[in-house]
Amino acid sequence: MAITAFTAATSAVDAPKRRSKVALFLLLPGLLYLALFFLVPLVSLVITSLQVPDPAVFGRYTTAFNIQMYGEVIAEYGTQILRSFFYALLATIFALLFSYPLAYFIGVKVRRWPILQGLMIVLVIAPFFISFLLRTLAWKSILSDDGVVVSALKGLSLLGSQDHFTGTPAAVVFGLTYNFIPFMCLPLYTTLERLDVRYLEAASDLYSRPFHTFRTVTLPLSLPGIVSGTLLTFIPAAGDYVNASSQFLGGSSSTMIGNVIQSNFLVQLNYPAAAALSIILMAIILVIVAVYVKRSGTDDLV
Amino acid sequence: MAGASASVSSFADAGADLQLVGITKRFPGFTAIEDLDLTIPAGSFFALLGPSGCGKTTTLRLVAGLEEPTSGQILIGGKDVTATKPYQRPVNTVFQSYALFPQMSVLENVAFGLRRRHIPDPVGKAHEALRLVELDHLAARRPTQLSGGQQQRVALARAVVNRPALLLLDEPLGALDLKLRRQMQLELKNIQTEVGLTFVHVTHDQEEAMTMADTVAVMNKGRIEQMGAPEELYELPRTAFVASFLGQSNLFTGEVVETTATSIAVDVAGNRIVVPTARAARHSGTVTIGVRPEKVILHPGEPVLDAGQNLVGPGRVIDVSFSGVSTQYIVEVPFLGPVIVFAQNMVFGPVVNFGAEVWLSWSVDHGFGLADDPSDAPRFAADTDTVAIALQRREALAVELED
Numbered sequence: 001m002a003i004t005a006f007t008a009a010t011s012a013v014d015a016p017k018r019r020s021k022v023a024l025f026l027l028l029p030g031l032l033y034l035a036l037f038f039l040v041p042l043v044s045l046v047i048t049s050l051q052v053p054d055p056a057v058f059g060r061y062t063t064a065f066n067i068q069m070y071g072e073v074i075a076e077y078g079t080q081i082l083r084s085f086f087y088a089l090l091a092t093i094f095a096l097l098f099s100y101p102l103a104y105f106i107g108v109k110v111r112r113w114p115i116l117q118g119l120m121i122v123l124v125i126a127p128f129f130i131s132f133l134l135r136t137l138a139w140k141s142i143l144s145d146d147g148v149v150v151s152a153l154k155g156l157s158l159l160g161s162q163d164h165f166t167g168t169p170a171a172v173v174f175g176l177t178y179n180f181i182p183f184m185c186l187p188l189y190t191t192l193e194r195l196d197v198r199y200l201e202a203a204s205d206l207y208s209r210p211f212h213t214f215r216t217v218t219l220p221l222s223l224p225g226i227v228s229g230t231l232l233t234f235i236p237a238a239g240d241y242v243n244a245s246s247q248f249l250g251g252s253s254s255t256m257i258g259n260v261i262q263s264n265f266l267v268q269l270n271y272p273a274a275a276a277l278s279i280i281l282m283a284i285i286l287v288i289v290a291v292y293v294k295r296s297g298t299d300d301l302v
Numbered sequence: 303m304a305g306a307s308a309s310v311s312s313f314a315d316a317g318a319d320l321q322l323v324g325i326t327k328r329f330p331g332f333t334a335i336e337d338l339d340l341t342i343p344a345g346s347f348f349a350l351l352g353p354s355g356c357g358k359t360t361t362l363r364l365v366a367g368l369e370e371p372t373s374g375q376i377l378i379g380g381k382d383v384t385a386t387k388p389y390q391r392p393v394n395t396v397f398q399s400y401a402l403f404p405q406m407s408v409l410e411n412v413a414f415g416l417r418r419r420h421i422p423d424p425v426g427k428a429h430e431a432l433r434l435v436e437l438d439h440l441a442a443r444r445p446t447q448l449s450g451g452q453q454q455r456v457a458l459a460r461a462v463v464n465r466p467a468l469l470l471l472d473e474p475l476g477a478l479d480l481k482l483r484r485q486m487q488l489e490l491k492n493i494q495t496e497v498g499l500t501f502v503h504v505t506h507d508q509e510e511a512m513t514m515a516d517t518v519a520v521m522n523k524g525r526i527e528q529m530g531a532p533e534e535l536y537e538l539p540r541t542a543f544v545a546s547f548l549g550q551s552n553l554f555t556g557e558v559v560e561t562t563a564t565s566i567a568v569d570v571a572g573n574r575i576v577v578p579t580a581r582a583a584r585h586s587g588t589v590t591i592g593v594r595p596e597k598v599i600l601h602p603g604e605p606v607l608d609a610g611q612n613l614v615g616p617g618r619v620i621d622v623s624f625s626g627v628s629t630q631y632i633v634e635v636p637f638l639g640p641v642i643v644f645a646q647n648m649v650f651g652p653v654v655n656f657g658a659e660v661w662l663s664w665s666v667d668h669g670f671g672l673a674d675d676p677s678d679a680p681r682f683a684a685d686t687d688t689v690a691i692a693l694q695r696r697e698a699l700a701v702e703l704e705d
Contacts, residue, residue: 202401204388206415
């Protein structure tokens with residue numbers, strides 16, 4: 001896990017200072033790739049976000065320095081931006097609560113039976129073999145108004161006859177949680193799989209009850225997995241536009257920032273607004289991640 | 303449970319005695335401990351000595367509560383703790399792997415047990431324990447920043463600071479160099495006498511066991527072969543295993559040919575060797591007798607001896623190795639096999655040279671007779687066939703799934 005690597009780099013040893021032409025040469029393909037597929041699109045996105053509409057042709061924009069666009073989109077879509085991060089946060093918490101026991105079971109309890117362990121980890125990854133659009137559509141039909149779940153709940157009077165599940169914020173958070181569970185589970189599994197149970201024995205020998213051992217030993221030792229798992233879930237979930245789309249599990253009251261960007265780009269052809277929103281989303285995620293990694297990287301967090 | 307929690311919530315006033323009654327521990331495919339009975343009196347320094355795989359670490363883990371016995375009972379201070387969890391037992395362990403928590407400072411590691419038991423002033427007491435192992439200046443460091451020896455001392459401090467009724471030491475000095483090891487041996491011994499705790503020390507180092515412990519139990523294949531004071535074990539080993547694991551021995555097997563009130567005479571391939579009756583466990587039939595190499599004296603010519611001496615020879619010196627304090631000779635005596643002799647270095651160079659013809663003698667009083675039947679069958683039948691393993695695996699799995 002690349003992310004694990006940089007959270008743990010609190011006392012990294014200084015790399016050798018010697019420059020080598022071979023190293024630069026070996027880095028060249030990677031640097032070219034980054035320049036071509038990251039730097040160029042990023043600059044072009046920034047330029048697009050500052051463009052003004054061409055008064056003559058609809059959907060055509062001319063280069064300008066229209067910085068006000070950022071203020072406009074924040075004013076117009078502030079709710080969706082906040083909602084996106086709130087949903088992503090909820091989905092991350094639920095995915096963590098669901099994945100941690102699962103990963104602990106596979107990584108620690110089943111350790112003695114490697115074949116069973118491998119089988120269980122395959123089961124966690126198995127959903128990836130089917131397109132996640134298909135899986136989300138499947139959930140839509142399962143949770144639809146005339147589907148089994150909703151009609152059963154209505155039969156039990158737990159839902160009113162006019163209530164829906166699809167299209168509600170709960171459905172969107174459910175979809176996000178479901179889709180990102182493997183991303184949470186795998187990094188957790190890799191750290192828990194290496195957890196040395198002798199630490200747990202030592203804690204138990206030092207009068208620590210199981211819950212306290214979990215809080216003071218297991219949890220801190222699995223922190224790298226928690227950090228990478230939450231990042232791998234939170235970042236894509238915040239920008240997700242599939243689950244919240246009204247064609248899938250979302251509705252008009254649960255629109256996320258990804259849907260707004262998509263509609264601005266593809267429906268309203270308002271490229272500057274969409275570009276500005278993309279950059280805002282990127283900037284906010286960057287700040288959140290930086291603060292999070294910095295905090296969880298410090299020794300005194302737990 | 304109230305009693306058990308009361309005993310872990312305060313410092314032990316003194317060590318408690320430990321009793322193992324009929325302990326058996328089986329793992330899938332092998333038996334680690336077979337019907338072990340052991341009583342360790344309160345306040346003693348007890349060493350469990352044996353080769354790797356003899357079940358000594360398993361015994362320790364059973365006492366700590368980290369393993370459950372297949373059958374039998376464990377009593378600490380007269381209280382049955384067989385069914386209690388490790389955190390409920392008034393026992394602390396110094397682990398072979400140290401198992402220091404990597405995410406905590408050295409100080410927090412040492413204070414961990416004190417905090418769990420809500421003992422007042424955990425930080426002050428932790429500093430005190432670190433001063434005892436001379437590591438207080440490193441209290442703020444992480445365990446991974448310490449050397450192996452320092453980590454071991456922290457592990458020791460972390461266990462000792464709790465003043466448990468019973469302190470278990472699992473090869474705690476293995477990673478130390480000789481000088482530090484001696485220092486820690488003295489330190490451990492001091493702590494033990496000062497606080498009066500019961501120490502159970504597991505080791506494969508016979509010298510360490512003999513120098514530190516009041517009582518040594520030699521363990522082999524899941525059983526205690528012999529138990530007693532170090533001098534007693536060394537001077538009067540009861541089994542061939544003890545005789546050769548604890549120091550070196552020359553062992554001879556032969557028929558008893560003559561019995562008097564005070565001694566027996568054994569015919570070993572034509573050599574008549576006499577052993578005092580009091581020092582021999584078996585007095586008739588085929589017996590194994592022995593003598594320690596440092597008790598044997600080399601003679602360059604056939605000596606004239608007083609009564610009360612055994613004489614064998616002549617033999618040929620087939621190996622001479624100089625080891626500073628003494629020189630070890632291996633003498634091949636016809637029909638008797640190689641005999642090891644340690645001779646003090648009183649003069650420069652070896653007294654006799656390679657290939658020399660020599661006679662060997664030792665005082666009758668230094669001989670000993672073993673309790674082993676020389677034709678003993680192996681201890682337990684191997685239960686390593688696939689059916690047995692499969693059955694035990696399935697039982698283990700069933701237990702696991704029930705949890």
